[in-house]
Amino acid sequence: MNYATLILLALSLSACHSPSRETAKDNKSDIPQIGGNQDTNGCLTAAGYTWSKVKEDCIRPWEEAITLNVTDTSTNFETAAFVLIDSTKHKAEIFLKEAEESILLDSISPLLYANKQYQLKQENHCWSLIHQNEMLYEEVK
Numbered sequence: 001m002n003y004a005t006l007i008l009l010a011l012s013l014s015a016c017h018s019p020s021r022e023t024a025k026d027n028k029s030d031i032p033q034i035g036g037n038q039d040t041n042g043c044l045t046a047a048g049y050t051w052s053k054v055k056e057d058c059i060r061p062w063e064e065a066i067t068l069n070v071t072d073t074s075t076n077f078e079t080a081a082f083v084l085i086d087s088t089k090h091k092a093e094i095f096l097k098e099a100e101e102s103i104l105l106d107s108i109s110p111l112l113y114a115n116k117q118y119q120l121k122q123e124n125h126c127w128s129l130i131h132q133n134e135m136l137y138e139e140v141k
Contacts, residue, residue: 042058043058048062050095050102052064052093052102053091053093053102054084054086054091054092054104055084055086061082061084061095065082065083065093065095066082066127067082068082068083068137068138069138069139069140070136071136071137081094081136082094082095083120089107089110090106090107091105091107093105094120094129103115103117105118105120111123126138126140126141
């Protein structure tokens with residue numbers, strides 16, 4: 001009688017099973033992601049992530065970049081810009097709140113990056129961002 005009970009128990013347990021891995025993968029796309037919407041590069045914008053052209057990855061600029069503070073708070077309500085310099089020091093990437101995407105600058109010299117509109121320069125170990133000959137942001141140490 002003990003053998004019969006064990007066989008019935010084994011059969012009843014084998015009848016119960018979890019969904020197959022394929023089914024679980026199919027259902028995964030139905031589950032909304034935590035963090036909200038993604039941008040075109042897959043970065044979770046609601047969680048503060050944005051695409052970095054220099055790193056070729058989603059980053060939070062305030063965690064990985066140099067913070068530059070606004071120089072004139074009376075005319076600009078933005079408080080900071082963020083700068084990321086690539087490991088080879090050939091490019092600098094600027095993250096501005098008012099810009100739809102980051103802005104790339106090319107290295108002109110070891111302490112100067114620029115494009116047609118912006119200049120990023122370092123003086124006295126602090127970076128400054130200049131737009132059309134006006135200093136907008138500077139690093140404070």
